[in-house]
Amino acid sequence: MAEKYDHAATERKWQRRWEESRAAFVDTSAPGDKYYMLNMFPYPSGSRLHVGHGRNYILGDALYRYQRMRGRRVLNPMGWDAFGLPAENAAIASGTPPRQYTLDNIARMKEQLRSLGLLYDWSKELASCDPAYYRWNQWLFLRMWERGLAYRKQAPVNWCPGCATVLANEQVVDGRCERSGDPVEIRDLTQWFLRITEYAERLLSGLENLPHWSDRVKTMQRNWIGRSEGAEIRFRVEGFDEPLTVFTTRPDTLFGATFLALAPEHPLSGQIAGRSGAARGIAAFIDRVRRESRIERESEAGEKEGLDTGVFAAHPGTGERIPVWLANFVLPQYGTGAIMGVPAHDQRDFEFARRYGLPIRPVYRGAAGDVDPDTLTGPIPHGGVLVRSGDWDGTPEGPEALARAIAWVEAHGAGKGKVGFRLRDWLISRQRYWGTPIPAIHCPSCGVVPVPEGELPVLLPPDVAFRGAAGNPLAQSESFVRTTCPRCGGAARRETDTMDTFVDSSWYYLRYLNPQDETRMVDAGRSRAWMPVDQYIGGIEHAILHLLYARFICRVLRDLGLVELEEPFERLFNQGMITKLNPSTGKIEKMSKSRGNTVSPDELIARFGADTVRVYTLFIGPPEKESEWSEEGVLGAYRFLNRVHELATRVEALSEDGGSEAGGRATDLARLEHRTIRRVTEDAERFHFHTAVAALMEFQRGILEALEARQESVSAVRRATRTLLQLLHPVAPHVTEEWWERLGGQKSLLATPWPRFDADLATSPRVTLVVQVNGRVRGKLDLERGAAESAAVALAQADAKIRPWVEGRQIKRAVYVPDRLLNLVVQ
RNA sequence: GCCGGAGUGGCGGAAUUGGUAGACGCACGGGACUUAAAAUCCCGAGGGUCGAAAGGCCCGUGCCGGUUCGACUCCGGCCUCCGGCACCA
Numbered sequence: 021m022a023e024k025y026d027h028a029a030t031e032r033k034w035q036r037r038w039e040e041s042r043a044a045f046v047d048t049s050a051p052g053d054k055y056y057m058l059n060m061f062p063y064p065s066g067s068r069l070h071v072g073h074g075r076n077y078i079l080g081d082a083l084y085r086y087q088r089m090r091g092r093r094v095l096n097p098m099g100w101d102a103f104g105l106p107a108e109n110a111a112i113a114s115g116t117p118p119r120q121y122t123l124d125n126i127a128r129m130k131e132q133l134r135s136l137g138l139l140y141d142w143s144k145e146l147a148s149c150d151p152a153y154y155r156w157n158q159w160l161f162l163r164m165w166e167r168g169l170a171y172r173k174q175a176p177v178n179w180c181p182g183c184a185t186v187l188a189n190e191q192v193v194d195g196r197c198e199r200s201g202d203p204v205e206i207r208d209l210t211q212w213f214l215r216i217t218e219y220a221e222r223l224l225s226g227l228e229n230l231p232h233w234s235d236r237v238k239t240m241q242r243n244w245i246g247r248s249e250g251a252e253i254r255f256r257v258e259g260f261d262e263p264l265t266v267f268t269t270r271p272d273t274l275f276g277a278t279f280l281a282l283a284p285e286h287p288l289s290g291q292i293a294g295r296s297g298a299a300r301g302i303a304a305f306i307d308r309v310r311r312e313s314r315i316e317r318e319s320e321a322g323e324k325e326g327l328d329t330g331v332f333a334a335h336p337g338t339g340e341r342i343p344v345w346l347a348n349f350v351l352p353q354y355g356t357g358a359i360m361g362v363p364a365h366d367q368r369d370f371e372f373a374r375r376y377g378l379p380i381r382p383v384y385r386g387a388a389g390d391v392d393p394d395t396l397t398g399p400i401p402h403g404g405v406l407v408r409s410g411d412w413d414g415t416p417e418g419p420e421a422l423a424r425a426i427a428w429v430e431a432h433g434a435g436k437g438k439v440g441f442r443l444r445d446w447l448i449s450r451q452r453y454w455g456t457p458i459p460a461i462h463c464p465s466c467g468v469v470p471v472p473e474g475e476l477p478v479l480l481p482p483d484v485a486f487r488g489a490a491g492n493p494l495a496q497s498e499s500f501v502r503t504t505c506p507r508c509g510g511a512a513r514r515e516t517d518t519m520d521t522f523v524d525s526s527w528y529y530l531r532y533l534n535p536q537d538e539t540r541m542v543d544a545g546r547s548r549a550w551m552p553v554d555q556y557i558g559g560i561e562h563a564i565l566h567l568l569y570a571r572f573i574c575r576v577l578r579d580l581g582l583v584e585l586e587e588p589f590e591r592l593f594n595q596g597m598i599t600k601l602n603p604s605t606g607k608i609e610k611m612s613k614s615r616g617n618t619v620s621p622d623e624l625i626a627r628f629g630a631d632t633v634r635v636y637t638l639f640i641g642p643p644e645k646e647s648e649w650s651e652e653g654v655l656g657a658y659r660f661l662n663r664v665h666e667l668a669t670r671v672e673a674l675s676e677d678g679g680s681e682a683g684g685r686a687t688d689l690a691r692l693e694h695r696t697i698r699r700v701t702e703d704a705e706r707f708h709f710h711t712a713v714a715a716l717m718e719f720q721r722g723i724l725e726a727l728e729a730r731q732e733s734v735s736a737v738r739r740a741t742r743t744l745l746q747l748l749h750p751v752a753p754h755v756t757e758e759w760w761e762r763l764g765g766q767k768s769l770l771a772t773p774w775p776r777f778d779a780d781l782a783t784s785p786r787v788t789l790v791v792q793v794n795g796r797v798r799g800k801l802d803l804e805r806g807a808a809e810s811a812a813v814a815l816a817q818a819d820a821k822i823r824p825w826v827e828g829r830q831i832k833r834a835v836y837v838p839d840r841l842l843n844l845v846v847q
Numbered sequence: 848g849c850c851g852g853a854g855u856g857g858c859g860g861a862a863u864u865g866g867u868a869g870a871c872g873c874a875c876g877g878g879a880c881u882u883a884a885a886a887u888c889c890c891g892a893g894g895g896u897c898g899a900a901a902g903g904c905c906c907g908u909g910c911c912g913g914u915u916c917g918a919c920u921c922c923g924g925c926c927u928c929c930g931g932c933a934c935c936a
Binding site: 366 | 848850851853858860863866867872873887916929930931932933935936
């Protein structure tokens with residue numbers, strides 16, 4: 021019996037070797053057969069890595085090693101998304117400054133990555149909290165400000181009371197803070213925004229050019245951008261000079277509009293309320309609706325409430341007077357914040373009209389003919405032709421009706437065709453210390469002035485106390501806040517808002533190409549050579565936030581002439597999450613620290629070794645799907661690696677028989693070897709390491725059987741074993757490197773070319789032909805590959821198992837799939 | 848409500864183009880080794896049914912139907928679960 025495999029010593033040895041020979045597998049020279057792969061920018065939070073995170077990195081490393089062995093030049097950098105609120109909260113709780121806390125966590129996480137045997141090109145490491153990085157956030161911000169893509173405005177914004185900061189729209193989930201879970205409040209504040217809406221159309225249409233992204237992610241982005249075509253229509257309002265503009269996706273139903281409704285936040289609402297003649301109730305109504313929380317306002321159960329302002333508008337088609345109402349269901353952020361109410365054809369308008377007794381005027385005749393509005397129980401479903409709509413009458417519902425309506429409003433000066441988006445501008449202000457300072461100065465005489473480019477970076481001051489007091493700690497730093505106006509030289513105050521950390525992660529993939537460059541943000545030449553990222557690997561939780569922002573900033577950089585590419589990530593692979601039974605709830609849940617169902621890789625590595633953790637993590641299931649972690653399952657991977665060790669030990673002890681390793685004789689073992697190379701190669705190409713591992717388990721068993729049967733030459737057994745080590749290397753690098761060396765390998769497996777298969781050897785000369793009678797399996801035949809149909813039929817008829825099913829019956833038809841199947845159709 | 852994804856043994860999963868459903872692993876049962884246990888190795892196993900056994904036969908990939916010589920796979924209609932969007936005009 022061989023000595024037990026000492027995984028700890030082996031892993032330590034190889035991790036040291038890889039570290040020492042790092043330069044040998046780092047390559048950023050001109051790309052030939054290049055491959056740029058990226059794991060998402062990890063956030064080095066206080067919690068340690070758990071195997072749920074580990075899946076991302078292990079898959080990435082297996083791919084990296086595989087691509088290297090395929091002979092591709094691979095760029096595989098890693099850096100840190102280092103800013104963020106947890107570090108600041110930790111500073112408040114423990115007194116450790118955010119920088120120190122973050123650097124400690126980075127060091128710890130790097131050690132965990134190393135202990136899994138993960139190889140990254142650390143020469144390109146970057147951290148977003150480094151001034152050498154965040155100065156370029158500031159530089160980009162100034163460029164965007166110049167072009168009107170960064171701007172300040174007062175707007176109702178999402179305020180998280182728990183985090184004491186504002187949030188972007190994307191960070192509000194179900195009316196709650198995506199991070200802390202606190203219910204989000206709406207506050208009117210002046211904040212900095214990036215004009216992502218300017219790019220809405222391009223971000224949407226660009227999805228068409230991403231064939232390798234999943235439909236899932238693309239759909240999520242489409243929904244989020246929320247494009248809808250329609251028209252803006254102007255209505256004259258009695259007593260006001262300014263017309264009221266509404267947005268509608270159904271301008272064809274214009275003649276069915278019987279009222280207008282304003283969001284209480286709409287400027288006209290305020291003007292009407294301010295009028296002396298207006299009812300006092302209007303101001304009260306506006307006040308009440310505005311105070312409703314976002315959750316109440318957007319919940320489906322919410323009652324539709326409204327108030328008649330007493331003001332009338334003129335219908336542009338009929339000239340009729342229609343009333344102007346205020347309504348709580350009209351959202352200020354979408355369209356123009358005002359709608360035309362068409363109760364006959366819209367559910368919400370219908371409910372509103374019924375509640376307040378407003379007239380209902382159908383303009384589409386349905387399949388059942390014309391309808392009496394008084395008997396309606398809901399809006400009239402789509403279909404039919406237009407009626408009561410002037411010269412549009414008779415037009416069938418559809419694109420033609422929409423086109424006629426838009427042409428009509430444009431011809432009559434009553435509006436224009438318009439595309440609306442759900443997407444809103446990206447709010448990047450955060451009232452926190454631990455982020456990129458926004459490079460702006462508030463001067464009492466010059467207003468808001470940009471920091472001159474030569475003064476960048478605006479550094480975070482070190483003299484900040486974190487006491488947990490309300491407000492931004494940065495605003496407490498006098499040395500930071502007090503400055504002079506770059507325009508007039510007078511005393512001024514610095515902006516104390518910092519940027520959303522998603523700004524940092526929106527362009528880091530470009531910065532890996534020139535991380536130390538002090539002269540420019542991105543290197544156009546290198547980005548031309550390496551970008552786009554060939555393979556991006558990360559969790560589905562970034563489907564909207566990060567990936568939309570990164571696509572946006574990439575386009576901005578392109579428009580600034582800094583890069584040539586439109587889409588940063590050619591292929592995107594979203595891992596399924598690892599789930600595990602949560603003992604406290606009894607349910608299978610996503611593995612996360614907050615749920616308390618995490619499994620630490622550290623303990624598993626100590627018990628079974630990093631290779632075991634890697635094999636099991638990849639073996640657990642297809643990487644794109646969720647998989648459940650099982651404690652017992654790890655043992656299967658552990659046993660397999662011990663069997664590989666055992667096999668290699670026995671192979672090493674075999675005495676050489678002088679045969680040639682190059683051989684390639686068509687023995688059963690050679691056939692198995694080549695079949696396995698083919699399987700593993702094909703599986704690796706589509707990231708299915710779980711089936712590759714299954715194939716390698718079969719291969720290991722096959723080699724062992726051949727060894728024990730003593731029917732193969734020693735050299736053939738050695739050769740097969742070496743092939744097993746090569747194929748297994750991306751998944752279990754340590755044990756394979758160790759045995760590769762002991763069995764005579766000269767170079768690291770990383771530098772050893774991936775085995776090639778011989779197509780003839782990979783296909784067996786004999787095949788099992790399945791014989792069906794009337795589509796049911798009745799027997800099997802062992803045949804030469806490529807046997808003729810007539811021969812197969814004859815053998816089948818003679819076969820003892822098949823004969824009873826065809827005897828005495830007429831064979832009406834024989835379906836023959838060579839080498840696979842024969843189906844005899846009898847009556 | 849709209850959009851996207853999924854549904855296969857006790858469990859994770861496999862079946863790449865319509866061609867042997869359940870590879871590989873876990874758990875389980877039996878055996879070998881051992882004084883014993885652990886570890887390891889070998890064998891067994893979807894369900895039902897007939898048979899002493901060898902071995903048959905029937906059913907079976909969420910449900911109902913269709914196409915086909917043949918359907919986990921394609922088509923139509925449903926059900927359930929997961930995810931996204933949603934008073935978005």
